[in-house]
Amino acid sequence: MGKTIVIYSTRTGQTKNIAELIAEGVRFSGTDAEVINITNIKKEENLKGYDAYVFGSATYHGEMMQGMKTMLFLAEKVDLEGKVGGAFGAYGWSGEAPGRIFDTMKNIFKMDLVSGPLNLKSSSLGGGIQMAQDYGREIGNKLKAL
Ligand SMILES: Cc1cc2nc3c(=O)[nH]c(=O)nc-3n(C[C@H](O)[C@H](O)[C@H](O)COP(=O)(O)O)c2cc1C
Secondary structure, eight states: OOEEEEEEEOSSSHHHHHHHHHHHHHHHTTOEEEEEEGGGOOSGGGGOSOSEEEEEEOEETTEEOHHHHHHHHHHHTSOOTTOEEEEEEEOSSOOOHHHHHHHHHHHTSOOEEOSSOEEESOTTSTTHHHHHHHHHHHHHHHHHTO
8 A cells, every 4th residue: 555744844835735735646546645744743753654755845045944954854864765755845936945855865865756856836826736636646656566
């Protein structure tokens, strides 16, 4: 089966909306998904016991949010090598955060990532709902193929 955790870091809620849609997509594929606000990830144990990890942050001032940076240092201590993964986030114009998160998951954690990061201007505009659900489906399908 497999279980996915979708962790989001947001200021005004857009990245949370995307997180919920990604989780829906994961569930469409017939696997479990949990959505968690990054403020609830306080210790390594909070990150253990999942088969797939999807990390999301909005971009502010050209960067991921501070909570995501801190969480990635925590995640470094958990063995995520080979786990399925993906990264996402809401943005306004440059959207650096998802790419940076994705690169850390790939280069440092050595995870088994989906095709690329998901950057969305708004979860409800420009086919964003479908794109976020499809991203979740891609995670779920990768899990099922293991
Ligand atoms: C002060 C401020 C700085 C921002 N800086 C950036 C930026 O550097 N690049 C970008 O793509 N979007 C930037 N944005 C836009 C946010 O990423 C965008 O509003 C996003 O939807 C917020 O997501 P959230 O609701 O998950 O916090 C900025 C927004 C604010 C208010």
